[in-house]
Amino acid sequence: MSTDHEFGSLSTDLKLSVVEEYLRAFTLALHSKFPELWYIDAFAGTGERTVRVAGAIATDLLPALEKRIERRRGSARIALDITPHFSRYIFMDKMRRHCAALRCLANEYPDRSIDIVRGDANEAIKAELASQRWVGKRAVMFLDPYGMDVAWSTLEAIRKTEAIDVWYLVSLAGMFRQATHDPKKLTADKRAALTRMLGTDGWEDAWYRREQSTDLLGQVDETHQRVADVAAMEQFVGKRLASLFPKVLPPRRLRNDRGAPMFSLFLAISNPEPKAIGLATRIGNHILKASMEPASRHKGGH
Numbered sequence: 001m002s003t004d005h006e007f008g009s010l011s012t013d014l015k016l017s018v019v020e021e022y023l024r025a026f027t028l029a030l031h032s033k034f035p036e037l038w039y040i041d042a043f044a045g046t047g048e049r050t051v052r053v054a055g056a057i058a059t060d061l062l063p064a065l066e067k068r069i070e071r072r073r074g075s076a077r078i079a080l081d082i083t084p085h086f087s088r089y090i091f092m093d094k095m096r097r098h099c100a101a102l103r104c105l106a107n108e109y110p111d112r113s114i115d116i117v118r119g120d121a122n123e124a125i126k127a128e129l130a131s132q133r134w135v136g137k138r139a140v141m142f143l144d145p146y147g148m149d150v151a152w153s154t155l156e157a158i159r160k161t162e163a164i165d166v167w168y169l170v171s172l173a174g175m176f177r178q179a180t181h182d183p184k185k186l187t188a189d190k191r192a193a194l195t196r197m198l199g200t201d202g203w204e205d206a207w208y209r210r211e212q213s214t215d216l217l218g219q220v221d222e223t224h225q226r227v228a229d230v231a232a233m234e235q236f237v238g239k240r241l242a243s244l245f246p247k248v249l250p251p252r253r254l255r256n257d258r259g260a261p262m263f264s265l266f267l268a269i270s271n272p273e274p275k276a277i278g279l280a281t282r283i284g285n286h287i288l289k290a291s292m293e294p295a296s297r298h299k300g301g302h
């Protein structure tokens with residue numbers, strides 16, 4: 001059975017290194033204060049990823065590079081390699097094959113407490129969070145879907161714990177595709193997908209505008225179209241998250257190899273205590289700032 005799981009671009013390395021650094025700083029800061037520190041990976045994949053690396057022809061300065069296939073660590077293995085360790089790991093994925101690979105991964109770490117849950121992340125997260133008491137426990141959750149799979153009600157369940165810092169990869173490309181430029185093409189399915197993810201249908205008023213203009217002959221022309229660009233959509237998501245979580249950091253935008261914005265990586269903190277917010281914000285901001293390209297660091301943008 002193949003466990004190949006091929007995904008991502010250069011931004012994938014960046015995303016995973018941001019999360020890895022956060023996990024390391026989180027366990028280092030909290031392992032002596034909280035006996036229970038959990039890592040929950042709700043779109044866990046297989047624990048590794050397969051990357052095709054393009055070859056290059058020789059130049060005067062560099063030798064030729066053969067094209068090759070590399071296996072790199074995915075988020076589940078990255079979390080298991082963090083020291084100090086988490087006290088419990090929960091890996092969720094809806095694919096049977098991915099869960100089988102995660103079980104093999106867990107066998108490599110026999111001294112750890114690892115649970116693998118197969119199923120839809122929204123259902124699995126809600127069931128897991130509701131079955132726990134969250135007093136005296138802290139956790140980091142990673143939501144790393146391909147698209148718009150995370151329902152707003154799942155974020156509400158996470159917020160309710162007051163114990164989880166969540167790294168949430170928001171699909172800008174997914175929202176841009178669903179929110180068609182021409183509102184006549186907004187099908188009921190597209191509307192429902194956006195509303196499920198954003199927890200409101202307010203996106204439609206915010207992103208579309210109806211305008212009337214009158215020409216020289218007095219003919220009235222009405223246009224109705226999407227006026228929101230990717231940045232406006234990202235901002236809308238940021239405001240929605242900030243309406244739910246006590247603290248949300250400015251996101252890190254991730255682009256594909258051709259430079260198109262694909263995702264935004266948000267850190268949302270569910271614990272309302274100033275001490276918890278302060279720590280997570282300090283660590284998160286430090287890592288996010290260090291991850292910026294030099295040009296955007298100067299402009300303060302992403």
Ligand SMILES: C[S@@+](CC[C@H](N)C(=O)[O-])C[C@H]1O[C@@H](n2cnc3c(N)ncnc32)[C@H](O)[C@@H]1O
Nearest residue numbers: 043044045074075093094095120121144146149
């Ligand atoms: C981008 S990959 C995750 C990669 C992983 N974080 C890593 O670094 O190796 C997304 C994963 O989510 C799983 N998935 C997709 N939809 C899901 C859902 N609704 N519930 C749970 N898992 C889902 C896919 O099978 C896939 O393994």
